[in-house]
Amino acid sequence: MPIKTSEQPFLTRLAESEKDHFMQAAVAKAQDAQWDKRTAARQDLGNWAQWRELAEQIRQHVVRYLPDYLEEFADNVEARGGHVFFAKTDDEAADYIKQIAIDKGAQHVVKSKSMVTTEIDLDKKLLEIPGMSVLESDLAEFILEEDDFDEPTHIVFPTLHKNRDQIREIFHNKLGYDGDNDPQHLARFARKYLRASFLQADLGVTGCNFAIADSGMINLVTNEGNADLVMAIPKTQVVVMGMERLVPSLKEAEVLDQMLSRSAVGQKLTSYATFAGRQVDGESDGPEDFYVVIVDNGRSNALGGDFESVLQCIRCGACLNVCPVYRHIGGHGYGSIYPGPIGAVLSPVLRGYKEFGDLPFASSLCGACSETCPVKIPLHKLLIKHREVMENQLHMDHSFNNVLMKGIGVATGTPAMFRMAMGVDHAMFGPLSKQAPISTENFINHGGFVKSAPSLAKGWTDVRDLPRPPKHDENFRAWFKKHKSEASRS
Amino acid sequence: MKVAIFSTCIIDLMFPNVGAAMVEVLERFGCETTLPVKQICCGQPTFNSGYVKETQKVMHNEIDALLGVDADYIVGPAGSCVAMLKEYPEHLKDDPEYAAKAQTLADKTYEFSQFVYRILHVLDAGAQLETTATYHRSCHMTRLLGERTAPFELLKHVDGLTMVPLPHLENCCGFGGMFSVKEPEISRQMVDEKVDSVLSTKAEVLISCDQACLMNIVGRFNRRGEHIKVMHLAEVLNSNVDMDRVQYIDDADLVPGGGTYANQNQ
Numbered sequence: 001m002p003i004k005t006s007e008q009p010f011l012t013r014l015a016e017s018e019k020d021h022f023m024q025a026a027v028a029k030a031q032d033a034q035w036d037k038r039t040a041a042r043q044d045l046g047n048w049a050q051w052r053e054l055a056e057q058i059r060q061h062v063v064r065y066l067p068d069y070l071e072e073f074a075d076n077v078e079a080r081g082g083h084v085f086f087a088k089t090d091d092e093a094a095d096y097i098k099q100i101a102i103d104k105g106a107q108h109v110v111k112s113k114s115m116v117t118t119e120i121d122l123d124k125k126l127l128e129i130p131g132m133s134v135l136e137s138d139l140a141e142f143i144l145e146e147d148d149f150d151e152p153t154h155i156v157f158p159t160l161h162k163n164r165d166q167i168r169e170i171f172h173n174k175l176g177y178d179g180d181n182d183p184q185h186l187a188r189f190a191r192k193y194l195r196a197s198f199l200q201a202d203l204g205v206t207g208c209n210f211a212i213a214d215s216g217m218i219n220l221v222t223n224e225g226n227a228d229l230v231m232a233i234p235k236t237q238v239v240v241m242g243m244e245r246l247v248p249s250l251k252e253a254e255v256l257d258q259m260l261s262r263s264a265v266g267q268k269l270t271s272y273a274t275f276a277g278r279q280v281d282g283e284s285d286g287p288e289d290f291y292v293v294i295v296d297n298g299r300s301n302a303l304g305g306d307f308e309s310v311l312q313c314i315r316c317g318a319c320l321n322v323c324p325v326y327r328h329i330g331g332h333g334y335g336s337i338y339p340g341p342i343g344a345v346l347s348p349v350l351r352g353y354k355e356f357g358d359l360p361f362a363s364s365l366c367g368a369c370s371e372t373c374p375v376k377i378p379l380h381k382l383l384i385k386h387r388e389v390m391e392n393q394l395h396m397d398h399s400f401n402n403v404l405m406k407g408i409g410v411a412t413g414t415p416a417m418f419r420m421a422m423g424v425d426h427a428m429f430g431p432l433s434k435q436a437p438i439s440t441e442n443f444i445n446h447g448g449f450v451k452s453a454p455s456l457a458k459g460w461t462d463v464r465d466l467p468r469p470p471k472h473d474e475n476f477r478a479w480f481k482k483h484k485s486e487a488s489r490s
Numbered sequence: 491m492k493v494a495i496f497s498t499c500i501i502d503l504m505f506p507n508v509g510a511a512m513v514e515v516l517e518r519f520g521c522e523t524t525l526p527v528k529q530i531c532c533g534q535p536t537f538n539s540g541y542v543k544e545t546q547k548v549m550h551n552e553i554d555a556l557l558g559v560d561a562d563y564i565v566g567p568a569g570s571c572v573a574m575l576k577e578y579p580e581h582l583k584d585d586p587e588y589a590a591k592a593q594t595l596a597d598k599t600y601e602f603s604q605f606v607y608r609i610l611h612v613l614d615a616g617a618q619l620e621t622t623a624t625y626h627r628s629c630h631m632t633r634l635l636g637e638r639t640a641p642f643e644l645l646k647h648v649d650g651l652t653m654v655p656l657p658h659l660e661n662c663c664g665f666g667g668m669f670s671v672k673e674p675e676i677s678r679q680m681v682d683e684k685v686d687s688v689l690s691t692k693a694e695v696l697i698s699c700d701q702a703c704l705m706n707i708v709g710r711f712n713r714r715g716e717h718i719k720v721m722h723l724a725e726v727l728n729s730n731v732d733m734d735r736v737q738y739i740d741d742a743d744l745v746p747g748g749g750t751y752a753n754q755n756q
Contacts, residue, residue, distance in 0.1 A: 011675065014676065015675070018675070018679065035660065322660070324661045324662040324664070324680050325676055325680070327661070327680075327683075328676060328679040328680060328683075329676060329679075333676075361669075361672060361673060362673060362676060363666070363669065364629075364662045364664060364665065364666025364667075364669045364670075364677070364680070365538055365629075365666055365667070365669065366629035366630075366633070366662035366666065367629055367633035367634055368629070368633065368660065368661075368662070370633070371633050384537070384538055384540065384542075386540075387538070387539060387540025388540040388541075389540075390540055391539065391540035391541050391542075392540060392541065392542055392543045401672075405535075405539055405541050405544070405668075406541065408535055408536055409536040409541055409544030409545060409547070409548060410544075410547075411530075412499065412530050412531040412533065412535065412536065412548045412551075413544075413545075413547035413548040413550070413551050414530075414547075414551070415527070415528040415530060415551065415555070418502075418530040418531075421503070422502060422503060425503060437712075437715060438712060439711065439712055439714075439715045439716055440708050440711050440712045440717065440718055440719070440720060441717075441718070441719035441720070442507070442719055442720050442721060442725075443709075443712065443720050444712065445507065449712065451713075456671055457671065459670065459671035459672055459673075459674040459677075460670060460671050460674075460709075462674040462678070463670070463674045463678040463681065463709075463710060463713070464670075464681070464705075464706060464709030464710045464712070464713050465709045465712040465713050466705075466709060467504060467705075467709075469503050469504050470504070475502065475503070475506050476497055476501050476502050476505070476506040476508075476510065477497075477502060477525065477527070478506075479506050479509065480495075480509070480510075480513065480525045483510070483513065
């Protein structure tokens with residue numbers, strides 16, 4: 001699946017998401033659980049503000065000196081006998097890996113979870129090879145694959161939108177599973193199935209949480225241990241990584257693994273944290289052939305510009321877990337494999353505003369994302385920046401709302417116009433105003449409310465009642481004048 | 491001390507009761523208030539919508555208006571609008587004429603509860619309100635302005651008032667300025683969850699320090715035909731005041747605000 005997961009327009013996706021009550025309940029439950037777990041794990045570490053500061057500095061440093069670290073990393077991979085390929089686009093990356101599979105005569109590919117391989121649509125590309133089998137070995141990704149490559153809806157918990165009954169159904173229909181819907185039974189079944197497949201695998205594909213520049217090794221964190229098997233068993237391994245995913249040395253990887261585990265799943269560390277590379281003399285396992293594919297695919301659009309800090313992201317998903325918009329519209333609503341606040345910032349950087357221009361507006365700018373981000377990406381500010389680029393630089397909005405927004409800009413900058421607005425608003429609202437029903441107190445105090453307004457205000461009254469403004473001589477400024485003159489008389 | 495009232499466009503246009511309550515509370519504690527007449531709006535409606543160019547004049551006007559009167563402090567009844575004024579130095583850093591003025595403005599501007607608690611050192615404002623209430627903690631006030639505690643400290647000391655914690659305090663109510671107008675499909679779901687949370691507390695009154703969030707939440711209450719009374723914190727602190735109840739707090743005993751989002755461990 002490429003970055004875009006749906007051809008449906010934004011409003012259609014929103015309507016579909018709203019109907020998916022199971023998804024909404026599952027997201028809310030996961031968010032609520034993570035508020036507790038993540039917060040506890042961070043408090044447990046202590047000095048969170050300072051850790052964040054350090055993590056931000058590490059990521060900013062790497063992004064600033066990216067060409068140097070890429071060169072150092074590539075040199076070290078090659079010094080250990082590995083191969084490095086720089087891919088400009090998704091197709092270049094996927095084609096290169098497909099060619100490796102063909103050259104090696106591979107028939108059984110096993111993969112561990114990797115967003116960037118989803119981004120380059122690798123599974124589909126490999127399946128073009130006759131007789132090829134591709135197996136996702138992360139449990140959640142395995143479920144999606146068996147469900148005819150259903151879209152992931154979270155970058156850490158890709159099957160958040162499915163419940164145990166749906167998963168049982170998928171296993172039953174696709175794999176002949178006859179057991180009940182107990183998650184333990186389902187997981188045991190998947191484990192047995194996956195173990196058998198690992199043993200016949202001839203090509204392993206992993207992502208990369210961090211690439212260690214000074215050693216040419218890669219760092220992977222998982223809770224299932226599947227990535228370790230993907231690296232240990234097949235003779236050939238391909239690592240796919242976004243080009244920004246580097247750290248200078250093990251020292252910095254250790255810091256970021258902490259930040260990642262605590263932020264993503266509220267754990268001190270994941271069950272497996274692995275540092276590995278090509279099998280070298282004296283080692284009993286690991287790949288004999290080791291390839292690293294470094295993917296740009298739009299990332300360099302962010303370098304040196306307003307959106308550079310998005311490259312600091314370590315893909316922990318914490319911003320999704322605190323986002324009140326994601327809470328309701330889920331991954332499907334965003335229509336990108338990168339949903340939530342980070343997705344709303346990153347997707348337009350990678351693929352442009354034509355495809356993802358709606359996403360930066362799908363935020364109330366509450367700042368929960370910026371607050372939780374372990375590497376201090378100012379996400380809500382970047383969302384405003386995207387809006388600015390679209391409205392001020394690209395002039396993409398040609399609707400009447402654009403004229404109105406500019407009008408609001410003039411009116412809120414010109415005292416005489418605002419005085420006029422305060423003078424006529426009560427009368428203007430008159431014909432629209434209703435007197436009943438009023439179920440609230442101290443809210444509708446000036447002669448009714450508006451239930452249905454035209455134009456830009458329609459969005460407001462589609463959802464809520466709007467109190468009628470006070471008469472000119474009853475508004476706050478009139479009150480203040482009266483108040484002062486009474487005070488001076490007494 | 492002299493206080494310039496940063497009235498905010500929403501209070502000017504819609505809610506005189508909130509502005510009046512704020513002025514009365516401030517004057518009760520010895521502030522000499524003025525209302526700069528040329529002020530209009532902090533600029534968030536256009537700025538946050540991406541019309542940054544169009545917002546320059548709005549920010550200039552607000553700075554000229556609020557700094558144009560003789561005042562030691564500038565106080566506003568809205569965490570979000572005050573947070574925007576606090577961001578002016580960042581937005582105007584490359585503006586040779588206004589960069590320094592923006593900093594002057596930001597340095598003397600406070601949100602109402604912050605000012606009452608941290609500057610006036612009022613712990614018990616002498617108010618009395620016999621009811622059960624819950625408090626909506628607005629996002630910009632907490633995350634951008636970094637004020638998480640002042641309203642709660644003040645509410646704790648209102649005589650007769652029982653405060654019930656609001657579940658999912660951390661979630662946005664779905665207002666988000668122009669977001670509420672431009673994305674009603676998403677905003678509706680968010681405000682519905684907020685209304686349900688408020689209803690679950692069985693509180694009689696919903697209190698906040700941001701009238702715009704209240705306009706969103708209570709507007710939805712009215713549309714759904716659900717009952718609630720709405721009060722800005724200023725109105726609560728202005729209820730049945732008895733000056734004999736007033737208590738002050740020493741600087742050293744102030745509960746810290748909690749800091750901006752950058753310092754939080756959430």
